Amino acid sequence: MPLLELRGVTRRFGDFVAVDNVSLSIEQGEFFTLLGPSGCGKTTLLRMIAGFDAPDGGTILFDGRDLLGVPPEKRNLHTVFQSYALFPHMSVAQNIAFPLRMAGAAADAIRQRTAAALEQVRLAGLGARFPAELSGGQRQRVAVARALINRPRLLLLDEPLAALDAKLRESMQAELIGLQREVGVTFVYVTHDQSEALALSHRIAVMNRGRVEQLGAPAAIYAFPRNRFVADFIGECNLLPAELRAMAAGDIQLEVRGVGEVHATHGEQLAAGARGVLALRPEQVQISSGRLPEDSRNAFGGTVEQLLYRGDVTVYTIALAGGARIQALLPNSGGGRAASFAVGASIQVGWRADAGHFLPD
Amino acid sequence: MAKSALRKWLVGGPPLAYLLFFFAAPLLIMVVASFRGPGDFGGLAPLLSHDESGTQLNLTTEAYERFFSDFLYTGLFLKSFGYAALATLLCLAAGYPLALLVARSPRKYRDILVLLVILPFWSNFLIRVYAWMMLLGPQSFVSTALNGLLGLAGLEPVSLLYTPTAVVVTLVYVHLPFMVLPLYANLEKHDPALLDAAQDLGAGAWQRFWRVTFPLSLPGVYAGAALVFIPAVGIFAIPDLLGGTSGIMIGNVIKQQFLDTRDWPFGAALSLMLMLSALALAALAARFGRGALR
Numbered sequence: 088m089p090l091l092e093l094r095g096v097t098r099r100f101g102d103f104v105a106v107d108n109v110s111l112s113i114e115q116g117e118f119f120t121l122l123g124p125s126g127c128g129k130t131t132l133l134r135m136i137a138g139f140d141a142p143d144g145g146t147i148l149f150d151g152r153d154l155l156g157v158p159p160e161k162r163n164l165h166t167v168f169q170s171y172a173l174f175p176h177m178s179v180a181q182n183i184a185f186p187l188r189m190a191g192a193a194a195d196a197i198r199q200r201t202a203a204a205l206e207q208v209r210l211a212g213l214g215a216r217f218p219a220e221l222s223g224g225q226r227q228r229v230a231v232a233r234a235l236i237n238r239p240r241l242l243l244l245d246e247p248l249a250a251l252d253a254k255l256r257e258s259m260q261a262e263l264i265g266l267q268r269e270v271g272v273t274f275v276y277v278t279h280d281q282s283e284a285l286a287l288s289h290r291i292a293v294m295n296r297g298r299v300e301q302l303g304a305p306a307a308i309y310a311f312p313r314n315r316f317v318a319d320f321i322g323e324c325n326l327l328p329a330e331l332r333a334m335a336a337g338d339i340q341l342e343v344r345g346v347g348e349v350h351a352t353h354g355e356q357l358a359a360g361a362r363g364v365l366a367l368r369p370e371q372v373q374i375s376s377g378r379l380p381e382d383s384r385n386a387f388g389g390t391v392e393q394l395l396y397r398g399d400v401t402v403y404t405i406a407l408a409g410g411a412r413i414q415a416l417l418p419n420s421g422g423g424r425a426a427s428f429a430v431g432a433s434i435q436v437g438w439r440a441d442a443g444h445f446l447p448d
Numbered sequence: 449m450a451k452s453a454l455r456k457w458l459v460g461g462p463p464l465a466y467l468l469f470f471f472a473a474p475l476l477i478m479v480v481a482s483f484r485g486p487g488d489f490g491g492l493a494p495l496l497s498h499d500e501s502g503t504q505l506n507l508t509t510e511a512y513e514r515f516f517s518d519f520l521y522t523g524l525f526l527k528s529f530g531y532a533a534l535a536t537l538l539c540l541a542a543g544y545p546l547a548l549l550v551a552r553s554p555r556k557y558r559d560i561l562v563l564l565v566i567l568p569f570w571s572n573f574l575i576r577v578y579a580w581m582m583l584l585g586p587q588s589f590v591s592t593a594l595n596g597l598l599g600l601a602g603l604e605p606v607s608l609l610y611t612p613t614a615v616v617v618t619l620v621y622v623h624l625p626f627m628v629l630p631l632y633a634n635l636e637k638h639d640p641a642l643l644d645a646a647q648d649l650g651a652g653a654w655q656r657f658w659r660v661t662f663p664l665s666l667p668g669v670y671a672g673a674a675l676v677f678i679p680a681v682g683i684f685a686i687p688d689l690l691g692g693t694s695g696i697m698i699g700n701v702i703k704q705q706f707l708d709t710r711d712w713p714f715g716a717a718l719s720l721m722l723m724l725s726a727l728a729l730a731a732l733a734a735r736f737g738r739g740a741l742r
Binding site for chain 1: 639641642644645646647648649650651652655659660663664
């Protein structure tokens with residue numbers, strides 16, 4: 088039995104459908120992420136799970152029990168809020184002890200468990216401080232410790248790293264993964280940051296306009312985006328308008344506007360003439376001044392129009408002979424090889440047949 | 449540097465001069481007056497007198513000796529503090545829910561609700577006090593209804609006007625906006641996410657109030673209490689008009705010293721004692737309050 092199950096959950100605000108018939112199952116111990124742009128309904132969904140909002144339709148089952156009518160304070164799950172919502176008039180230790188006091192724990196147990204929790208999030212010795220005296224990262228850790236102290240079955244995290252700077256965010260990501268493994272609590276994590284979602288999650292639900300566009304493991308979603316929105320939202324992607332010419336055993340022939348005939352893959356059977364886009368990750372595109380590798384079934388001539396040197400990689404914008412522009416991303420590991428293509432140079436670009444995916448409209 | 453110093457004085461100078469002239473100087477005059485003797489026909493005795501032995505400075509602590517020797521005045525002080533404290537508590541009890549209601553209502557209604565709270569200021573203070581005389585008078589519907597009920601229960605009729613009750617009720621009415629406004633200003637700024645967090649972490653409605661809303665509103669509570677208590681303790685118009693003999697407060701006695709008995713030194717001494725004791729109380733409350741906040 089899944090720990091949390093959403094069945095056809097819908098929430099409307101007037102004419103606006105914030106959450107549209109969402110069904111999900113989240114297993115015990117999972118790190119599950121709701122990913123999507125702002126306004127996609129992920130926070131509304133989270134608030135309904137926490138109990139601050141109620142669905143207009145559908146059911147939310149927690150541990151097999153319907154949560155309808157159960158107020159937030161009676162749900163065995165806690166939330167880490169985006170603003171952390173630490174109580175400013177309470178010390179760090181009092182903040183962390185709050186759920187225990189609400190549950191009526193004994194003073195001795197509160198002291199011991201608060202000390203242990205402070206230790207766990209590396210805040211030992213800061214228990215007497217007040218939230219205003221902490222750094223952003225420390226506040227975030229207090230919020231997590233407070234939400235975890237009475238061992239909820241489920242932890243909801245609403246963009247908990249959004250307020251931190253990039254460097255700190257990365258180290259907090261690693262910390263969250265470690266913490267989740269250590270305590271074994273199921274995490275439902277809301278973010279609009281696709282790289283964060285890819286790095287942290289066991290599974291991701293990509294949401295857009297109140298619907299789940301795709302559900303799966305990070306690698307699967309990245310490698311096989313199911314539609315144009317997911318391809319565009321997760322990572323960088325070349326999206327080129329295309330029409331299906333022929334299909335045989337997973338290998339398909341496309342007519343791509345501004346490129347020419349391209350071999351790509353698609354899982355399902357489609358009729359010739361179907362329109363859509365070719366999705367091609369920039370790192371799958373190879374560049375050569377001479378011959379391309381043997382496995383490049385697709386090869387085209389072009390010129391380097393622009394390059395962005397990013398340190399670890401270089402991003403090339405290439406104008407193909409047919410008129411289309413594509414981006415290629417080359418790692419700068421091969422002794423400066425990537426830098427050897429100058430702007431204006433005539434080159435060959437190519438990619439394997441299974442690098443491109445046809446996404447019908 | 450010199451220019452910015454000049455600008456500071458230009459901005460701060462006039463109000464400072466105003467305060468020095470109209471507050472600090474009169475206060476100093478009061479302090480001196482409290483140590484002078486009463487004049488033969490009221491007012492103050494001359495500060496300097498001349499006789500065979502030369503010129504003498506006439507200063508005396510007589511007024512203070514009189515204050516401390518007769519418990520009547522200490523008693524009146526305690527009574528006034530009691531009325532003011534009771535009025536403050538009642539204002540808090542009535543004003544807190546009101547302030548919370550305004551602070552939690554939709555943003556578009558808040559301004560109009562605040563306007564309603566301060567609406568009584570549109571009419572004159574004395575007129576509002578006279579209105580209470582009519583409301584509490586023996587012929588008023590309040591009195592007749594109350595005495596009708598008491599009569600049904602077989603109890604003696606009571607009079608409301610010219611009693612301590614009338615004084616306290618009117619003190620509460622007059623000062624309620626001074627409690628509501630600072631409370632509202634504080635409550636309105638509370639982050640609603642804190643209440644969500646408290647609820648999420650297991651706090652019921654009652655605990656959310658006592659553990660989050662109320663402690664965070666304490667600065668507003670102290671501000672409101674000070675704004676009610678300090679004017680209420682020295683007020684004389686309300687007990688004058690509604691208190692009769694039993695509802696008299698220290699403000700009435702001070703007024704009497706200046707206007708009726710014309711014993712200015714004693715009136716000045718009473719005023720200063722009132723000011724000092726209110727100040728001491730406020731300092732105590734501030735100290736206690738800071739401790740409670742942390």
